[in-house]
Amino acid sequence: MKDKARIDSQISKLEEKYKDSGQDLSSYLDGLLYQRYLTYWDYIHLDTLLSLQVPRTYFPDEEIFIMYHQITELYFKLILHEQKQLVDDKSQRVEFFIEKARRINSYFKALISSFSIMIKGMEREQFLQYRMALLPASGFQSAQYRMIEIYATPLENLVHHTERNMFSSENAVEELYEHAYWKKGATDLTTGEKTLTLKQFEYRYTPRLIRIAKQVENSTIYDKYRQLPEKKRHNKELVEALKTLDMNANVNWPLMHMGSAHRYLGKEAGEIEATGGTNWKEYLPPSFQKIVFFPELYTKQELNNWGKQWVDHIFNPDKIRE
Ligand code: HEM
Structure with missing residues (x-):
């Protein structure tokens, strides 16, 4: 009897819902009747997911390389998911800010601690061959x-450090974007010729990245932080969470990543060119790029010493966060 009353109430709510949208409830109930039961594998598109690891060579470790890149891209997507909510936030609730920053940090932590899959988990001999x-x-x-990076901080903070003081928020997005640190890294400084890797990337993504940069002008995470009322800006937990985010994104992850470059391309193997x-x-x-998302949170000395742990890291990689 109790169940019947509950179902009656659910049906009248559904009638209300479909009436409001001009739809016929009875047809939707038929749909419910004929629908297949949902399964785990359909819900997460498991077959598709597991069909995406397609090596280009016969070396078994290439599949590890592909999978770990895919795992990382999924974590990047999780990070962006939280960043977008901060960019869109109008509430200025400091608890919300802290919660989002902490989630981002936990994703970075997972990435940083799992980098051993790259550093220790593949045979160098295989890597040096399949990479070709x-x-x-x-x-x-x-x-x-x-x-x-673009969601985290205004573009002027991503300009190559040797030119950073020549640019400000007054410059057009397109101009700042052209001087991003990563473009300089992939340009032959004597001829000014961009690498093919960079040219292809620009062709595919420039319009999209410029659109995003314009969309988040004045609402990057750093902007959002600076727009908080002064008292909230001094919240200790918030400052701590943002500094950790900066460290994770711009020091700890890059250091772990650089560890893999040294392991596979480093001096024992001779001078080896990177694929990019x-x-x-x-x-x-x-410490050479000095990318800092939230510069206001640091002293001059801290900024000067940015990323200096790398010397330690190269000679003693286990010292950097497990
Ligand atoms: C054996 C493993 C790896 C090696 C040897 C390696 C090597 C390199 C090298 C040498 C570069 C500089 C660009 C170039 O000239 O190619 C680079 C850039 C980069 N790699 Fe890797 N990489 C490895 C794994 C990964 C993984 C798993 C990811 C995850 C997506 C990744 C993401 C990146 C990114 C985002 C950059 C650009 C970094 C920046 O601009 O600061 N790499 N990698």
Whole structure:
């Protein structure tokens, strides 16, 4: 009897819902009757997901390389998912800000701690061979990585550090974008010629990245932070969470990543060119790029020492966060 009353009430609510949208409830109930039961594998598109690891060579470890890149891109998507909510937030609730920043940090932590899959989990001999079949592709072409940067901080903070003081928010988005640090890294400084890896990336993604940069002008995470009332800006937990985010994105992840470059392309193996064609030993160290999302949170000295842990890291990689 109790169940019947509940179902009657649900039906009248459904009638209300479909009446409001000019739809016929009875047809939808037929749909419910004929629908198949949902399964786990259909819901998460498991067969599609597991069909996406397609190596280009016969070396077994290439599949590890593909899968770990895919896992990372999914984590990047999780990070962007939280960043977008912060960019869209109008509430200025400090608890919301902290919660989102903490989630982003937990995703970065998972990525940082799992990088051993790359550093220790593949045979170098295999890597050095199958990578030749991947030219000129490079993780450098990860658009989501660039999006994380664009959502985090105004473009002027992503300008190459040697030119950063020549630019400000007064410059047009297109101009700032052209001077992004990563473009310089993939350009031959004597001829001014861009690498093929960069040219292909630009052709595919420039319109999209410029559109996003314009969309988040004055509402990046750094802007959102600076727009908070002064008292909220001094919230200790918030400042801590944002500094950790900066460290994770611009020091800890880059250091773990650079560890894999050293392991596979480093001096024991001779001078090996990266697939993306950058001078990677100068391009990858965070202390050389000095990318900082939230510069106002640091002292001058902290900014000068940005990413200096890398010396430690190269000689003693286990010292950097497990
Ligand atoms: C054995 C493993 C890896 C090696 C040896 C390696 C090597 C490199 C090198 C040398 C570069 C500089 C660009 C170039 O010239 O190609 C680079 C850039 C990059 N790689 Fe990797 N990589 C590895 C794994 C990964 C993974 C798993 C990801 C995850 C998506 C990734 C994402 C990136 C990104 C985002 C950049 C650009 C970084 C920046 O602009 O600061 N890499 N990688």
